[in-house]
Amino acid sequence: MKSFGYNITEDRQIDFDANDRNVTVFINEIEPSILLCMGCGSCTATCTTGHFTDFNIRKIHTLIQRGELKHLKKEIMKCMLCGKCQLVCPRGVNLRNLILSIHTALEKSGL
């Protein structure tokens, strides 16, 4: 076929209906405090990893709630589990267990 120099751009919307939310449900069940996040960003502000890489634990949390699991495995490997995020969280979210739950969920689902 003749190429006209055009291609199809990948859709970057969160397709909420198409996303598989089984992993989300699984993680939320292991660590229900995850549901308490109000998006203040204290966790990310204090995160040493986030100061030097593009790791953003608040964003990871929100993406999981939307069923967006792309790059998740690569992302969580950056976390050092120091727990500072959990120390500053005003809603008492157990963020270390969020990371550990993601590991478990990804292992189980083979992602």
Place this chain on the structure above:
Amino acid sequence: MSKTAIIIGGGTAGMETASQLARLGVEVDLIEKQPHLGGHLKNWDRLFPNRRNSDEVFDYLEKGMNDGISLHLNAEISNIRKSEEKFTIALQDGKELQSDALVIATGYEVFDARKKEEYGYGIYDNVITSVELEEFFRSNKQKNLLEGVASKRIGIIHCVGSRDEKAGNLYCSKLCCVTGVKQAIEIKELMPDAEIFCFYMDLRMFDRHFEEMYYEAQEKWGIQFIRGRLSEASENTDHTLLVKVEDTLTGLPLKMKVDLLILLVGFVPSPETRRLAAMLGLKEGDDRFLCPADEHTITNSTEIPGVFLAGTVKGPAGIANTITDARATAIQVADYLK
């Protein structure tokens, strides 16, 4: 014989309840532990949202202190007894007062910012509370806030001690947001070349003219708003402060040097409110503020006949709502005393 009521607390709620009850023909004893009336209102310079002088509201309240109200200043309560529909209050100076009804109007106090140690209040030189800033406005009307300081960048931190499980307060104090915006504008009036940043989680501009103040702060004064909760502040060797937040709208961690940090401290029930509640057996909510008999419909009475609540003993509230609430309490008390 005319009926009597004792009102505990001579702030905005207590003064207005007393004034309205006296007008309705009830004999009132108004007990205040401070040497003067007015409570927290006396600590304000100008009030949101129209930035009128707080003294004008105090003058209004004071005009209500007419005949029929006996004032007891510097009065500490040592004991309350209830017998045969009568309340007997023993004051620490040995005096005893009796009444047919009791109004608790002992209000709130501001959150102790030292509890958020990571914000450095009481540790670093240039971290102050919104209350201290208001005191500054009240006593140094024309002075530069940062006299002698060359650069002028100021951070205003929302939600200090509110919406914070770690501080033990899950509730929103409601009025810190608008206070921060008001104070930001007032700083700009004093120091037009100051750079002001409000660090917020949500701006709760819920009441009339609040949103317009936020608009004015952006349009006329160039106040900047960064959506992120302060994680920590640390002091530099030159006594400026380094603040760390996530700029959540860009998704990036942000650090910034400021010359002054202002902490918007929220409401907590006053120790006197809690002490009297324990003495009388009044119900406290999860937030430790007092519970009226019904949260929607019976908002000024308690489950104990003859005991009423007015103002911020029931949770955060501004001046206008407190005055309205005090009037509702007065009507409930007068009805009870019929």
